[in-house]
Amino acid sequence: MRLTPQKVEEVIFRIVREDGLELVALLKGKENVSEFDIATKLKKDIKLVRRMLYFLYNKNLVSFTRKKDKQKGWYIYYWTLEMDAIKFEYIKQKKQTLERLEATLEKEQKEVFYVCSDTCVRLDMNESLDYDFHCPECGNLLEQDENSEKISRLNKRIADLKVELEAIHKSEAIRLEKAAAKAKEERLKEEAEAKEASNEKRRETIRKKKEALAKKNAAKEAKSAKKKTAKAKVAKPKKAAKKKSSKKKAAAKKKTAKAKVAKPKKAAKKKSPKKKAATKKKTAEK
Numbered sequence: 001m002r003l004t005p006q007k008v009e010e011v012i013f014r015i016v017r018e019d020g021l022e023l024v025a026l027l028k029g030k031e032n033v034s035e036f037d038i039a040t041k042l043k044k045d046i047k048l049v050r051r052m053l054y055f056l057y058n059k060n061l062v063s064f065t066r067k068k069d070k071q072k073g074w075y076i077y078y079w080t081l082e083m084d085a086i087k088f089e090y091i092k093q094k095k096q097t098l099e100r101l102e103a104t105l106e107k108e109q110k111e112v113f114y115v116c117s118d119t120c121v122r123l124d125m126n127e128s129l130d131y132d133f134h135c136p137e138c139g140n141l142l143e144q145d146e147n148s149e150k151i152s153r154l155n156k157r158i159a160d161l162k163v164e165l166e167a168i169h170k171s172e173a174i175r176l177e178k179a180a181a182k183a184k185e186e187r188l189k190e191e192a193e194a195k196e197a198s199n200e201k202r203r204e205t206i207r208k209k210k211e212a213l214a215k216k217n218a219a220k221e222a223k224s225a226k227k228k229t230a231k232a233k234v235a236k237p238k239k240a241a242k243k244k245s246s247k248k249k250a251a252a253k254k255k256t257a258k259a260k261v262a263k264p265k266k267a268a269k270k271k272s273p274k275k276k277a278a279t280k281k282k283t284a285e286k
């Protein structure tokens with residue numbers, strides 16, 4: 001539904017009448033309009049302007065921000081028209097009108113009405129009975145009202161309103177559908193982004209782990225490489241020694257050979273504790 005200036009006026013008029021229309025004209029298409037500027041431009045008392053604004057505010061049709069005047073110490077209110085709220089108010093008002101017209105139509109079709117020929121009053125059956133079918137204003141005899149024209153007018157207005165509300169309903173449904181589709185699209189996009197972000201995070205964690213592992217491995221390798229080189233440095237002289245040792249080895253071999261031969265000596269040694277004891281005795285005797 002397109003909120004035409006006429007529709008805005010219709011809504012405002014029903015709440016604050018003509019004075020409201022001038023006020024809304026000053027607010028339209030602007031934001032945060034100072035209430036003092038409004039009062040000056042409308043040439044109206046600030047209290048009256050505020051009263052109208054509060055009426056509209058109670059229907060949520062305007063919003064405000066306020067700022068403290070540092071010199072004077074009071075608050076100045078800045079007002080903005082809420083176009084979406086005006087649109088909803090417009091639809092609400094139309095629905096209320098439709099309900100009211102339908103109730104009136106029902107009553108007109110069901111009941112009989114009586115009128116004064118001088119058009120002073122129009123009364124239903126009960127009221128007419130109360131006045132004994134005489135006009136309470138001028139005393140004329142009341143006549144039954146021919147209301148078929150009124151009924152057809154009501155029918156026309158109701159039909160028009162229904163068409164308008166149906167069109168609004170459709171356009172609002174489309175708007176809501178579009179908004180829902182857009183919201184869904186945004187939600188999916190956000191989800192995809194969140195997923196991508198978490199994937200990226202996971203990849204980052206894996207990458208970091210790999211890096212850490214690689215560092216650890218590198219450190220290990222470096223350490224073992226150092227050891228090797230250290231060993232190699234220590235080992236080099238050995239190699240040199242080994243070279244020299246071939247003679248020694250030969251000597252060592254000879255030694256082990258000698259040892260093998262010498263083993264029987266150990267058996268001889270085993271017998272020696274007695275000898276030791278004997279020597280101990282000898283020392284004790286001394």
Ligand SMILES: [Zn+2]
Nearest residue numbers: 116120135138
């Ligand atoms: Zn009368």
